Amino acid sequence: MKDVLIFGSSGSIGKSSLDFLSKHEEFRIKGLCVNRDIQTLKKQIDKFRPGYVCVVDEAQAEKLRKVLSPKVRFFKGESGLKEFSAIESDISLMAISGISSLVPLLINIGYTKRVALANKEAIVIAGSLIFSKAKLKNTEIIPVDSEISALFQLFMRKYDEFEKVYLTASGGALRNYPESDLLRITAKEVLAHPNWSMGQRITVDSATLVNKAFEVIETHRFFDIDYNNIDVILHRESIVHAMVEYRDKTVFSCLYPPNMSIPISYAFFYPSRVMSVKGLSFEKGLKLSFEPVDYTRYPLLETIIKTAKKEDNGLAVLNACDEVTVDYFLRDKIKFPEIAGVLKYFSKKYPSAIIKNVEDVFYWDRWAREKTKEYLEKLC
Ligand code: MG
Numbered sequence: 001m002k003d004v005l006i007f008g009s010s011g012s013i014g015k016s017s018l019d020f021l022s023k024h025e026e027f028r029i030k031g032l033c034v035n036r037d038i039q040t041l042k043k044q045i046d047k048f049r050p051g052y053v054c055v056v057d058e059a060q061a062e063k064l065r066k067v068l069s070p071k072v073r074f075f076k077g078e079s080g081l082k083e084f085s086a087i088e089s090d091i092s093l094m095a096i097s098g099i100s101s102l103v104p105l106l107i108n109i110g111y112t113k114r115v116a117l118a119n120k121e122a123i124v125i126a127g128s129l130i131f132s133k134a135k136l137k138n139t140e141i142i143p144v145d146s147e148i149s150a151l152f153q154l155f156m157r158k159y160d161e162f163e164k165v166y167l168t169a170s171g172g173a174l175r176n177y178p179e180s181d182l183l184r185i186t187a188k189e190v191l192a193h194p195n196w197s198m199g200q201r202i203t204v205d206s207a208t209l210v211n212k213a214f215e216v217i218e219t220h221r222f223f224d225i226d227y228n229n230i231d232v233i234l235h236r237e238s239i240v241h242a243m244v245e246y247r248d249k250t251v252f253s254c255l256y257p258p259n260m261s262i263p264i265s266y267a268f269f270y271p272s273r274v275m276s277v278k279g280l281s282f283e284k285g286l287k288l289s290f291e292p293v294d295y296t297r298y299p300l301l302e303t304i305i306k307t308a309k310k311e312d313n314g315l316a317v318l319n320a321c322d323e324v325t326v327d328y329f330l331r332d333k334i335k336f337p338e339i340a341g342v343l344k345y346f347s348k349k350y351p352s353a354i355i356k357n358v359e360d361v362f363y364w365d366r367w368a369r370e371k372t373k374e375y376l377e378k379l380c
Pocket residue numbers: 145146147148215
């Protein structure tokens with residue numbers, strides 16, 4: 001029996017993972033943690049009966065505490081989250097979104113044997129802090145992001161003599177819109193992703209390819225691959241998630257349907273594979289297409305990777321800037337193409353500094369949030 005902690009159990013990955021774990025008796029849910037969605041959490045508590053529960057939002061935490069059995073150990077607020085992160089487990093799923101995952105992740109690495117990592121911001125901004133702590137504590141980090149999971153699975157078979165890796169991008173919800181239409185696009189249209197059902201920010205980030213840029217950085221950090229050897233190609237069907245080209249030019253690819261069930265099951269059962277209910281069907285035929293990415297249509301892919309190569313505070317700045325800007329777009333305060341404009345502006349304007357520790361990450365995160373808000377308020 002393996003004890004599991006879930007960080008971010010009310011989000012899309014958290015819910016899918018619990019659904020998966022409910023079908024496998026090898027796992028016991030030891031603890032559940034959410035930011036503020038106590039309605040979803042309450043249902044999960046009734047079903048999985050965890051011994052430990054954490055709610056980060058203090059007001060919501062108080063509401064839940066009143067209806068919770070006294071047998072459950074309850075944690076609340078930022079300090080509660082830190083204590084919850086120090087509970088021992090066999091596997092932790094880190095599915096808290098954004099940079100708020102960084103502190104619990106770094107603490108938890110010391111108390112779990114394996115982190116199934118669904119969050120990408122922490123790796124993008126503070127990858128070296130995370131991987132050096134994981135090495136020190138002998139903790140495995142298994143990616144849950146579909147493209148990175150695909151590469152992880154490909155590299156399980158062979159990790160040498162490769163020349164290039166390819167990540168695929170669906171192109172997001174706006175891929176069929178002419179560029180001239182992008183100014184009048186609403187948040188609702190962007191949120192209607194053709195292949196994936198995900199959180200709001202990541203769905204907008206898929207339409208701007210900010211998400212893909214982050215995955216390029218994840219690939220660089222996870223597998224120590226030079227940026228020049230990582231390529232992105234447009235693949236509308238989201239069936240092929242990644243490909244590896246070896247020295248002799250043979251290309252291996254990893255295919256599965258566009259939902260998170262395989263990356264989730266692989267992260268929990270690795271290195272074994274379990275029976276999956278639904279896979280690809282070839283009975284009616286299956287067409288796969290690949291196109292080069294149009295970098296002028298998706299300018300942020302280049303902007304973010306260029307910033308990543310500087311290995312400074314730039315990614316902490318651009319991540320925060322993107323989160324704030326996307327939020328303004330979702331509230332209809334700015335137009336879709338302005339997202340790229342704002343990020344490009346900050347990619348040129350931030351004062352470059354080295355990130356040495358977690359405090360530096362949060363300093364630059366706050367700095368960028370403030371500056372982006374000031375900038376956007378003038379713009380609106
Ligand atoms: Mg992905």
